[in-house]
Structures are given as structure tokens and as C-alpha cells.
Amino acid sequence: MKLPPVFLEKMERQLGSEFPRFLQSYEQPRAAGLRANRLKISPERLRELLPYLQERVPWCSDGFYYNEAEVRPAKHPYYYAGLYYIQEPSAMLPAELLQVGPGERVLDLCAAPGGKSVQLASQLGREGLLVVNDPHPQRAKVLLKNIERCGIVNAIVLNETPERLAAAFSRFFDKILVDAPCSGEGMFRKEPEMAHRWSEQEVAKYSAWQASILAAVPAMLRSGGEMVYSTCTFSGEENEQQVDRFLSAHAEFELVGMRRLWPHEVKGEGHFAAKMKHVAGHTRGSESERAAAIRKPQTPPVSAAARQAIAEFSRQVWGYPDLWRQLLPAGGTVVERSGHLLWESDELPPLRGLKVIRSGWLLGTVEKGRFRPSAAFALGLPPEAVQAAVQRCDLSAASEQENYLVVRYLRGETLQYEGNVWAKGWHLVTADGFPLGWAKGAGTWLKNEFPPGWRWEDGEER
Template identity: 30%
Template sequence: MHANVYLPEDFLKHVETFLPNTLKMEDFIAACQRPLRKSIRVNTLKISVEDFLHKAKSYDWHLTAIPWCSEGFWIDADESIVPLGNTAEHMAGLFYIQEASSMLPPSALFHDNEVFQTVLDMAAAPGSKTTQIAALMNNEGVLVANEFAASRVKVLHANIERCGVRNVAMSNYDARVFGGWLPEQFDAVLLDAPCSGEGTVRKDPDAMKNWSLNSTQDIAQTQKDLIESAFHALKAGGSLVYSTCALSPEENQQVALHLTNTFGDAVEISSLEHLFPSADKATTPEGFLHVFPQTYDSEGFFIAKFKKTGSSSAPSVQKRLGKFPFQPLTKKESSDVVIDLEQTMGLTLPSDSALWKRDNDIWLFPKALEPMLGEFRFSRMGIKIAEQHKKGYRWQHQVATALTSNDTASVALSEENAREWFMGRDVRPEGLTGKGEVFVSYNDFIIGLGKWVGNRVKNGLPRELVRDKNLF
């Protein structure tokens, strides 16, 4: 029990003013004081749900389906020896440790099996929703993942890389710029807005230490600016999801209704009442989802979905982009890369991507990104697949994470060697030797790219993905 959860008296009095009649205050407080159930999401870019369930059974992990996400499960696992985050399956990106409620916004965005070629995630770090969206897009089209806090961009990139995402372009801006810089550019936008975090007390007992109604109202003003920017960046006919892990109407219903009041007939609320069985238990009269901690035994969350039914006049901005440092490869250069990749690594490139070059670095960009390249400055685009040298190409780690499959030829490592690999060390597969670059695998899934040096495989794991203790 988290009996020491801090719930300010002023906050509790505020909750009493908007708690639905169907819910009880004592149940709300009791739920806030209970630890969260741990939950995970299977990363279908790496493994099917069926195959993951088979693996989970072999580890004696007990999974319970989350009703609003077909890839999501509450998990009961013995972590006394190895935390879930230090399992080989997690480090290889087969699953993401993600709170159940945070799976709701992407699920709402892609409800009814909607297909989007261009998606914007306006506040992306640490990457749980970004990687969920990428999986729902099946790595196709382009997903722009923006994060305002520079300190969180590194974590965002590490999670994108670990999960084998290749269709992302990252940026590091105050998300209020998107409406003016990329007006009506996206088929879909997710704004999981910065908020007071009122719904997160079950995992952070001190989340409410600095809560005040004044600060909530200040945050709401920023959220209104952000939702206007999101709407301007959305194409006519596109879908927008606004979400927070807050509970107060000031940050939720009032921000959502600010959008409809501002843009009138150009915006239409999409009801989430039928998003999943029993969604009606959290549905507001407007059609939003207002999830309290006791509703589904999860974090508190708010989700609203809108359809843009008409164009909007975006803010006018002056752009100073500077020189774009990349150039597309010529047909001959592209052909050389494709042939070498197939001959040396047994891989083909996805047809919806294009090869670009910066100095001697070869990058794979989503083709759907190209219309934005002259309109916006990104911090990282697509994946770096190679460094070019006089004698050929040195393939990079993201070739292993984003371009391989379970059928890709690899050297199978023992548990001991796999553990050494994730700790950033070279490995010596017993009785084997070879030449050139080679994929290494463990338990039938690719875990990295190395290079043979005699009977040793030189480790190619990026530093940000190296773990140094308490591994499987």
C-alpha cells in the first residue's frame, strides 16, 4: 500500500466538485493509495502477440488482456531476481513497459482501423505512445516525434531504436510552432499534453506535492495554445487526439471545448463511447473519456478525439531553415548500397523509404517525410544504416533493429554470451569463426550487429542501450 501518497486537502475538495455521481470519493482516495498493476505492450514490429504469449508462458509470466489495446497486458511476474526491464526480451524491444491508461490515446487515434500516412506526436518522450503509434502504422508512412525537453530526447531516441522503429523523424521544439510551420500537413495528431500529473499518484506518491488550482489553470492556458497548434497542423478530414494524465476539468474538458469554441464548424467531436467494452463507464456527456483511478484500476487519464471537417487559417511565420545537410543518393549510389546490403547482410530495403547521404553517412528516410524537408528542421530523420568507406560500407546497429526479421541469418548466442553482449562486451560463440559483419541472436530474436575478428564477434551495441548489471 502507498498509504503515504500525498493528496492535498485543496485537491480533494476540488475533486469533489467534478467527481461523477456514479463514483465515490472514498473509492477514489483508496485507489490513489493502491500501487499500480504493472502492464506491458507487445511490440508487434518485433514479434506477434501469439508468439509473445508463448514466450511469456515459458517464463511463468501471467498476463491479463487490457480491453482497449489488443497488444497490451497487465503482467504478474516474479521480478525478485531480474526486473522486467532487464530481460533480454525487453532489451531487444519485444515489449514495452507501459502503463495501461497511456495505451488509450493511440488506441483512440487508430480506432476503426484508421490508416494514416503522416502522423505528429507533439510531446513524445519517453516514447511509449510514439512506439505504439509506429507499430500501429506498421513502420509505414512518417511519424514526427517532437519533444520540447532536450534532456528527454536521448531517452526518446533510445526507445525508438530499441523497438525497431524506422519511420520516425524527431524534433526538439516547443510544440506551439507546428501550427505555423507545418500547417495542414498531418493526417493525424496526438497531443498528449504536458499536465499537472494528477492521475499519476499511484506510481509517484509525491506527484501532488506542488499542486495548486492556480498552477492547474496556468498549465491549462499552455494546453489551449498547444491544442490550437495541433489543429492547425492537422489536414482537413484528419483526426486529433488530446490527452492528459490529469484529472481536473480545467486541463481536460475545458481545453477540449476551447477547441470546439475556437474553430466552430471546422471541428467535430468523435465520441469514444464505443472504443472498447465498458468504455461507457468513463464516457462524459460530450463523448470524451475521463478515467479515474478506480474506474479500471489504472492511472487517471483523459482522452478526447476530434475530426477536422474544414480548413483553418494558420498563423503566419517567417522561416529561416539554413542549408539542408543531406542530399539524396544518385541511382548508381543507391543501387550500390542495395546490392551490398543484400550480398553481405541478406537484407532488402523497404520500398517506402529512400536513401540520403550526409558526408559519408548513409541514411534511410521515409518517403512520406520528403514534402516536409524544406519546411521544417528535424533533429534526426529515419535511421542511419551505414558509414561509407573506400572498401564498402560499415553497417550500423539500426539495420539489426529495424530491417531484420526472425528469418534473417544470424549467429545464435548462448545465454552467457547474450548477457555479455547486452553489457557491451565482445563474445566468442563456441566453435565458430567468420569474416565481416554478422547479426547475433538469442532465443530466436535478433539482438544486434557485430563484426567477426577471428573467433570473436566485436560488439556493435550503441552505448545508450548497454546495461551493466542485474541482467537475465
């Protein structure tokens, strides 16, 4: 692998006697990892289902190594069911370092494609609020897809600048993750094209950009709150020096801890993470002011037609017209926005003027008096809701014949069982009890309702 000479000179000065080992790491195969999604499955159970998983990632209890030359976890139905997220092992460090707890308000400021967001959501559970944001529209759409596929119901997906978020979320968050855009030096082995684009000018550009992002953070963090700043680069200008500048400009923050992962020392690529805390003694507003940050806007009422439509859907799937309400998390409200039915957290602040990709858990849409459930609704259902479904098509990813049917479903094809007759109406489709999406019964056929943008494509890796 050809690395820029100026980069190598810089790394030799930075690492000294460790430089030969660092250089040798580029000749070694990189480590591959995936992380169990605790919203759906425990790491222990996932290991039983995927025997090719190797040892745990040391800095992430939910993470595992695997041999990417032997297996392709992105081509397994469990991937589509959101049981795990494929993630470079070192990238699992920042969210683990933040130590999010259930019920907290959390911001992932530079979130796409969403791996760290899913990790934070696993720590939150179905409590509290997760705000995920990316300023790039296309990346924000990818972020939304991963949030929904992984069954996260208490998330808001935004497409905004840090400055506009700071104006809308004054002293709102308990925890903030800033996984900042960077020069990507730590990813050269994984993505060699990044090495071709590298220059000292790029490092300076990213350093200025990171400083502007960090400048917006203090206004959004409550007194006593914590933040983690992270990058996937080796550059001191983007790491320790960036942290030093932030702490010098904000005396109300203190450094809690800082860690680097080097590819010649661990099974993973390069990563940096620093945890900082707002010192409670530097008051920035009382708890009453913090509570006032939520000025609940007028909730759009759910129309009678929409209530009737989703009740009929609930009767088809669960046998009872009102059972769908019991499946929703506590601490939220169902709203109707332009024909879309969503469950929104009561923690939701006013979002007026912000670019909102999704304001809550999308249950589905109402079209001509009929309710059409979303794939996000299926994937966010708790296990008891899945078990309670009376109209369900449960396929097996373990059985060769039925795994073929699972793949057909994920490709968007119509399903047919010889001798089977499917009742009219909506059916929940699952793989070994884990929800994938919906289908409609039509006698001997099941009409596929898996969304086009989510479908299995031959040869595709994610």
C-alpha cells in the first residue's frame, strides 16, 4: 500500500520507536467486526445463532470479531432483521465511552451512517430520547434507514447544522457524541482511496471544521452533562490539540478521559476518543430552565378515519382492534402528520424551522381510509407483540428451504406455500421469530410489502 511520504514522515516523528510496527500493520489483514443490537437480541444469543463469531471486542461488550474472508453477515436475513450492525471494531469505542443510561436525552451530532447511533440506542432501550443528525441530505437518508432497520422507536432524525441545533436545543441533552468528520488517517488500510486524497491542507481544513462543530456543543449540554469527541485519524491537530483548544475556551468543562487505538496495538483501525464533562459548579441554568426547553407544540389530532383504519389493521394482525395501542412504548403520543401516523416521544421539543427527516416511530400511512403499516413499525415491535400476532408468516433462516423463502421475501417477491391458504389482510413476516416486515394475504399467495429501498440485491454488500 502506497502512503503519502509527508504522512509517513509525520507519523515517524509522532511514533518514534513504534513507527516500524505501525508501518508493518499496513501489511496485515484488517479486522472485521459486528455488534449485537440489544434492542432485539443479547450478545450471548447472537453468538449461538452465528457460530462463526470469534472473540469479543475488548472495548465493547456487545462487539465480536469475525473472518470476513469466510462469511458475509450482510447477506444474512438476521442483518435485515436488525439483530446486529456491521461495524469496524475500533469505531465501537466512542459510544461505549459515553456510557449512556436508560431515560437520558442523547444527541449524536454527526451520525451517518448510524453505527454509533444504533449503539447509543441499545444503551437507551425504549426509554428517553435519541436525536441523530447529519448535515448532508443523502447521508441523513441512509441514517434513517439504519435507525428504522434496527428497531429504534425513540429517535428523531434531523438534517441540520450544529449551529441551528444549538439554537433549538438549549441545555437539553444529558449526553452528546461528536464523531467528527476528519482526514481519516486511521482508515487508510480499510479505504486506500482516502490515502490518495490526504494532504496537510486536508488536515488543516478538517481541524477548522471540527472546531466550528465543537463550538456549538456547550449550549446544548445540561449542567453536569457529558460529551465524547472522537475521530478516526492519527493527527494531533485533529485530536489532542482540538480537545486542548476546546477546554481552554470553555472553563466549565473538564477532561474525564482520553484514549487512542492504534492498528499496530489492537485488532482494529485507528481511532481517538476523548470524554469531557460539564462541571456542575459552573451553573448554566436551573433544572426548571432545562425542563422549560420542552414547550410541547400543538399535537395534530388523529382523525376518526385514521383511528378506524389502524383499528381494522390491529384486528387483522392481532385479533383485537385496540391491541396496537398496548404495543407502544410509554411516555409518548400518536400523532397524524400529512397522512402519516407516528408515535412521538413526550420528550420531543419544538422542531419548528428544523429539517426533520423523521420525528418519531413511523407506524404507517393512511390512504383512502386504509392503514398501510411501515417496515419500521414491524421492526420496532417488542417480542411480546410479535408472539401475539395471529396473522404471521414465520420463516426459518436456519432451514435451507425456508431460508430460500426468506430471501425471496427480502427481494420483494410474492410468496406461495403449496397447500397453504392465507387469510385476507395484513400478515407480519418474521425470520425465526424476528420481524422483517409485512405481507398481505391473498388466498394461496402472500403479496410482498417489503419496501423497495430496503430489498436484498444479489452481489450487494452493506
